Structure formats: structure tokens, C-alpha cells
Amino acid sequence: MSKKVCWPVFLYISGYHLFLAIALPIYLMNYTPSLGLVLTSLLLVFVSGMAITTGYHRLYSHTCYKTHPIIEAILLFFGSVATQGSALRWANDHRLHHAFVDTDKDPYTVKKGMWHAHILWMFFRTTPIDPKIVSDLSKNKMVAFQHKYYVWCMIGANVLSFVAVGSFFKDYLGAFMFAWWVRLFLLHHTTWCINSLAHYWGSQNYSKEHTAVDNYLISLLTYGEGYHNYHHTFAYDYRNGIRWYHFDPAKWLIWTLNKLGLAHDLKRVNNYRITRALILQHKEELIQHLRDPFYSKKVSEIAENLSQKLIQLQAMLDRAQIRTLKKSLKEDWREWKRILKTIQKESLLQT
Ligand SMILES: [Zn+2]
Ligand SMILES: [Zn+2]
Structure with missing residues (x-):
């Protein structure tokens, strides 16, 4: 496999980490953001993280359920805020991850190390999307649109979000730092934990044929995706945490949408x-x-x-x-x- 660096992704991710390392301490030495602004930024971490798990992951990558176009539009908007590539690209990589888990064909195999699975794989991802893998999603007009204009969708959604937070709290600089970049840092590292920690630290209750593990603590960090051994064993289930007390907000959201008539065809594995x-x-x-x-x-x-x-x-x-x-x-x-x-x-x- 070629080790060519994917420069746009490398420069973007390392660039904003460097920016935060320098700018955040300077900002905090001179300003104090309001508690409301910090809490709203944390809420945005949660909402964009949920768009990844509910939308990119369970709706598009695994087609665990179907939903109303308005819900799709909302999920794609906050998926763009999450800055993890288009839904089409994300689903392509994730379907490869499931089909070839722990092998060289798995884009973020943990067998190449925790850091590879967490972040480094993106720096070397140069393989194009395989149209056969995501043929179903290419036919979805909203997904195709978001993919075609991804950079504009991503910038637009992020600018809109931080301007909305900034105008509400009358603090654009604080919103720029917290509702955009600090929020993105927290969101990225928590979702990346699904590929690294959820393949490393926990128990294998359903199968040992893959490295995925179940871990309640990781589910708290990853918007409910911590029951990863179950997920890799029964990937089409709309739930990750199958017990009522398992922390899985995406499962609760999909269930609620179903009760409201906004989601249907929920797939569940037989008990x-x-x-x-x-x-x-x-x-x-x-x-x-x-x-x-x-x-x-x-x-x-x-x-x-x-x-x-x-x-x-x-x-x-x-x-x-x-x-x-x-x-x-x-x-x-x-x-x-x-x-x-x-x-x-x-x-x-x-x-
Ligand atoms: Zn996995
Ligand atoms: Zn999955």
C-alpha cells in the first residue's frame, strides 16, 4: 500500500491543532468566555457527534433504518459541521472497515497501532471512493449534493454555527474559539476513539473474530458507540447498546423518530x-x-x-x-x- 501523504487532510488537522495550541492559551490569558457560550459549544459537540452516529454511521453506512428527508437534511447539515468528510466518503471507508476489519484493506485497522486507527490513517488516505461500495448512496440526491460541494457545505455549516452562537452571546471571538475550534477538537478526538479505543480496551462479549470491544465508559465518550463488539457482530442493528440501560443516545433518537413517524424500517437483531x-x-x-x-x-x-x-x-x-x-x-x-x-x-x- 502506498504511503503517499494526503496533504489537504494532514494540513487541515495538524494546522488546527497547532492553531489551538498557540491561540487558546493567548485567548484565555486575555478573555473569559461566558459559561453559556462554553455550554452551548459542548452542546454543539454532542449534536454534531450525534449527526455522525445517527446519520453517517447508522443511517448511511449500515442503512439500519430509513428516515424523512427533513431529518436527513438536518443530519447532513450537522454532519458537515462535524468536519469528517462527506457522508459518501465516510460510508465508503466505514463499509471497508467492516468488510475487511483488522486487515490491510481496513482503512483504520488497529493492527497497525492505536495512533494509526485514531488519526494517522487519514493522513495517508489516498484511495478513491469505490462506486460499487456506495452505489446505493450515490443515488441519494442529498448525499450526492453534500459530497459534490462538501468543502462549501463544511465551511458554510461551521461559519453559520459559530456566527449563530456568537450573535446569541454577543461574543464572536469566543464563539470562533469555542463553538468552532475547541468544539471540533473535542468532537474529532471523541469520534476517533471509536476506531482506536473501541478496538482496544474492553470486553468481547459476542465474538472474538474481530478486535472490537464493548466498553461502557467508551460509550459515554462516543455518543453511544462503545458497544463496538456487539456492533461488529450485528452491524445492521439500529442499536449499539441493546439493554435499556446502555448509554446509546442514537438508539433513543432513532426510536423517538420512529414513534413520531419520522423514521421507519428499523432493523433489530432477533433476541x-x-x-x-x-x-x-x-x-x-x-x-x-x-x-x-x-x-x-x-x-x-x-x-x-x-x-x-x-x-x-x-x-x-x-x-x-x-x-x-x-x-x-x-x-x-x-x-x-x-x-x-x-x-x-x-x-x-x-x-
Ligand atoms: Zn470498528
Ligand atoms: Zn459500523
């Missing part, structure tokens, strides 16, 4: 499948650490029994779904015949 993955992973763990062959055999047998029964239950559930579908199909068919009869009877066809 039996999740339990089966948990049991099989736990079995592997136990067998590795059990010294007594009798107990190893017993654990294997019980886990295998449970696994088979869970598969059967899952199939039964699917059959129930088929029955419901067949029933509704019959009703539709009767309706179809009824309407044909009415059309004929009432002579509703033009000659």
Missing part, C-alpha cells in the same frame, strides 16, 4: 440470535480457562443444546412471521378480487 452469540462466546471463554475436562465437556454439551434450541426458536419465529405474511397476502388478494368485481360491475373503465 434468540443475540443470546446464542453470547452463549457460544461465553462457552469458548470457559473452555479456554477450565482445567477439568469433565466440566469442559459438560459446558460444551449444555451450550450446544441451548444453541440448537435457540436456532429452533428463531426458525419458529420466522415461520410465525411467514404465517402472518401469508394471512395478510390472502386479505390483499381478496381485496384485489373485490375491486376487480366492482370495476366490472360499475363499468368504471374508459373505452
